[in-house]
Amino acid sequence: MFDVVIIGAGIVGASVARELSRYKLKVALLEKQNDVSEGATKANSAIVHAGYDPEVGTLMARLNVRGCELTEKYAEELDVPYKKIGSLVVAFSEEEMATIQELYERGNTNGVPNQRIIRREELVKMEPHIGDQAVGALFSPSAGIVGPWEFCIALTENAVVNGVELFLNTEVVDIKKENDEFTIYTANPDLETLKTKYIINAAGIYSDAIMGMVGEREFKIKPRKGQYFVLDKSQGPLANHVIFQCPSVLGKGILVSPTVHGNLIVGPDAEDNVERDDTSTSKEQLAFIQHEANRSIKGINYRESIRNFAGLRAQSDRSDFIIEEAKSVKGFINLAGIKSPGLTSAPAIAEDAAKILENLGVALEPKENFNPTRRQTHFMKLTPEEKAKKIKEDPTFGRIICRCENITEGEIIEAIHRPVGAMTLDGVKRRVRPGMGRCQGGFCGPRVLEIISRELHVPLEEIMQDTNGSYVLVGETKK
Ligand SMILES: Cc1cc2nc3c(=O)[nH]c(=O)nc-3n(C[C@H](O)[C@H](O)[C@H](O)COP(=O)(O)OP(=O)(O)OC[C@H]3O[C@@H](n4cnc5c(N)ncnc54)[C@H](O)[C@@H]3O)c2cc1C
Known part of the structure; x- marks a missing residue:
């Protein structure tokens, strides 16, 4: 039995997962895709808005300004690319x-x-x-720019390191409530159902459908x-x-x-x-x-x-963010209608979500061993001495795989084996950037595919470009 299950691992679900990982709670994060950050979080302008745009008195106004401050702080804690350029x-x-x-x-x-x-x-x-x-x-x-998927991945990794259980390839297909307990039915054959006391609905453009599984659709997306x-x-x-x-x-x-x-x-x-x-x-x-x-x-x-x-x-169909317990279902919290400035506001939305849970009677008892930091290797940012040392320890850091972005094999291997590791070509691309450059993976793509196959012991033909079903190879030619 979980205390809280979060549905959707975009920036909102990931922020809530990381926020709740500060406390002694049993938390699960469910995502239907094979990676986090597959919804709006991977396809936006990447702006950390200052907060002059939302109407005065709205949730958007308050959470934008608070989120702008928190993003700067969390980017530092979690090693996320961020620049306060105004x-x-x-x-x-x-x-x-x-x-x-x-x-x-x-x-x-x-x-x-x-x-x-x-x-x-x-x-x-x-x-x-x-x-x-x-x-x-x-x-x-105070406005800035951020790496949106890097932020989402870093938040999820940090949440997982601090005890949150992440379930990828886990589409929620139905929800039932009996007494004070939810049963969540999923399309993941290894899991099928989960039980929880509280649900956080952070399913982005599908949040109205998720709400509709357990009660009245209180809003439309x-x-x-x-x-x-x-x-x-x-x-x-x-x-x-x-x-x-x-x-x-x-x-x-x-x-x-x-x-x-x-x-x-x-x-x-x-x-x-x-x-x-x-x-x-x-x-x-x-x-x-x-x-x-x-x-x-x-x-x-x-x-x-x-x-x-x-x-x-x-x-x-409302003009503001929807951040509230559902009127028709106790214990079911909607974080919905999170349009722009949702990327900026997500860390502040997570603080609000924790407060809603607390007001519903969830004890937020801090973990003594919560670790707020996360780091990854950025080989090209190392000094020549540090690079030489790294290559001596592990020669894969001496092999450049992506020539546009100067990414080493060592960084790609690290991205595959991190706490929320990459399993697809775009998963590697979003973590360490091979394929983000001018050639868009034309040269390094096949090499990255081979590295994923070798490291995860998966046949080449089974590796996806990105979301489920996006196969890259269909079979060998000239057999
Ligand atoms: C064009 C555009 C530009 C934008 N520009 C900015 C900007 O510059 N600055 C800014 O602050 N904001 C911006 N935004 C807004 C920001 O991108 C979003 O508010 C934010 O990404 C929403 O995050 P989310 O986690 O709510 O949704 P998503 O990122 O969409 O995540 C929802 C997740 O739920 C999963 N899911 C859905 N259904 C299920 C199910 N049944 N079971 C399990 N999982 C499920 C999805 O796969 C997805 O991963 C922009 C948005 C867009 C589209």
Whole structure:
């Protein structure tokens, strides 16, 4: 019998798992995919928002500002790539400067620190490639950028090291409640059912379906798609900050931003009426994004585009995040409708989830041996002496597998054998980056496949590119 079962290992479920791992509780984290961070958490803008955007008095406003502070702290504790580069919301006319003033005032009320309104002269000094029509901006120095999947993986690893049980390939298919006890039915043949006193529903765009398994569907989720360009590191220096346009009813508009690894990201648009698993990209929407982004930053060379992708926002029929015990089912807590700024807010949502459990009578007794830190090897960041020592201890650190990102075989082996180890090509890619570079795995992909096969004793044909079913190889040719 578990005390708490969390459904969904995106950034929200992972944050809650790590938060609860501080306490003497028996906690399980269930994920239907073969890895964590497979939903919206792997496909977003990766911005740690400052918090001027959400309406005053909303959960989003409070949790965004708190989450922004916590992300900086947790990134340090958990060795997650994070840069506090600040954001600029750019106005392209004097009328838009009125919106900038509104955002500034809202930010102050929400508790965003050190914001300033700047005019074109200062803006051009901060961003030499800013569009010719830009007249001014809201500068928020507390905003930043983070590695979203690295954060989710690190939180889960740390939760597991501190005692949380992670069950991958475990799709929840039904939930029954009898007396004060839930039985969770899963599609995992090795597990089938689990019993728990409390459930945390963090299933992203499927959170309404999970709620519907045990009670009334108290809310509806509609996915809202956003598409992107990722450009080569040659384009990264075109922007120094996260550059937003003035927001509209459809969201925060098209942004241009460096990524934590030095690439440039451009997007997203906002498209409603899409299927729950439709992460396709389209020529028309990408052309629109390109056109809009050119207003913000001049001279982006789209021939340097190395990847397009799309993510799905969990837009609910309420305007705010849904963070509450279900009205129709006691002990069932919804963390739903977690659209943007959900990545930023997740660590703060986890604090709220723990408080809800405590208010329901769960004793949050701290573990004496909770370990808040986590580290992994970043070979290229070592000094020449440290590199030589590492290679002497383990010669696999002397073999470069990914030439675009300079990743060694030793780092890949480590990624496979860590507490929440990679089992797929993209799982390795998200942990240590082979395949994230200019060739997108064209050269290193087959080598990484061989390493996974060798380390996990799995035939090559059974290794997935990413989610279940994404086979890479079908069999040998020229037998
Ligand atoms: C285009 C876009 C841009 C965004 N940009 C930003 C940004 O810059 N900054 C920011 O703060 N936020 C941003 N967001 C929002 C942020 O990405 C999300 O709020 C956050 O990732 C949501 O995390 P989650 O854990 O709730 O959901 P998810 O990451 O979707 O995780 C839910 C998990 O539940 C699992 N699951 C579903 N059904 C079941 C089941 N039956 N059994 C078991 N597991 C199940 C899924 O496989 C998935 O892994 C953006 C979102 C999008 C789509």
